[in-house]
Amino acid sequence: MQFPELNYNFNFSVTYINKEISIAYHDAGSGENVLLFIHGLASYIPAWTKLIPLLKDNFRCVAIDLPGYGKSSAGVLDGTVKFYTEVISLFIKKLSLENVTLVGHSMGGQISIAAALEFPSLIKKLVLMAPAGFETFSEQEKLLIKKYNTDQFYFSANDDEIFASFRSNFFKMNDDVKPMINDRIKMKAWKNFGDYCKVVANSLNGLLDCPVYDKLSNIIQPTLIFFGKNDKWIPNKNLHKNITTESIAHNGASKVPHSKLIMIDECGHFIPYEHPDLLAREIKSFTL
DSSP, rough: OOOOOOOOSSOOOOSSSSSOOOEEEEEEEEEEEEEEEEOTTTTOGGGTTTGGGTTTTTSSSEOOOEEEEEEESSSSSOOOHHHHHHHHHHHHHHTTTOOOOEEETHHHHHHHHHHHHHTTTTTTTEEEESSSTSSSSOOHHHHHHHOOHHHHHHHHOOOHHHHHHHTTTTTOOOOOHHHHHHHHHHHHTSSSHHHHHHHHHHHHHHHHOOOOOGGGGGOOOEEEEEEEEEOOSSOOOTTOOOOHHHHHHHHHHHHHEEEEEEEHHHHHHHHHHHOOOHHHHHHHHHHH
């Protein structure tokens, strides 16, 4: 377990999908349709705590910590998209989940796209929230990002920088985000924090090394896509100053054959925390 020190205020279980990898997951609600939630970079199950209560009366909601995050497997994992898609497929099979809709945020969005392409028989629908993978990067841009994307960058962040990073994820950050900020600050003192920082760096590199944009037209699943109009993370503000969030969203969505795009007013990158009511309403309409 990467962070046994974390205090989750909800029920969770841990299962081994093979001899090496354990997955922590929160399992709530019931129904013939399963929503499987995949968190973003440097995130964990609590990212979904405002959305799941709005959906669990209609769906079985299962949220996982990806290996290297939260309460799933400890250690330094390679963080490749292929690794995480295989983890998702093994987890679905281990829990015998059927009628699965993958719900992915940010990094989890790109991983969900890759999983839907790789394992189409396991995944019925997709819900993508500010997904990575719609924005494309040249080889030179990838090298530049990797130059600064080091484990030391995450390891050395002070409390003010951590707070600022969280704040940049929102159009308007409310006090209910404080528990996640406090967790991130406390992590710095925990024994596996160094390994965790390596996983985060590896995960971002993994996204860059496994682009999905040119494969979007191959997605066969019905796909619901959300972007916040005030997203400060997509596009990359250092590399793509003249590109808008809306253009990335529309260009990406136009490639996905059976898709619906919803642009959300007064909304940043952390959509599941900022507009859970809208998400729940649209997901029910899309999935039921």
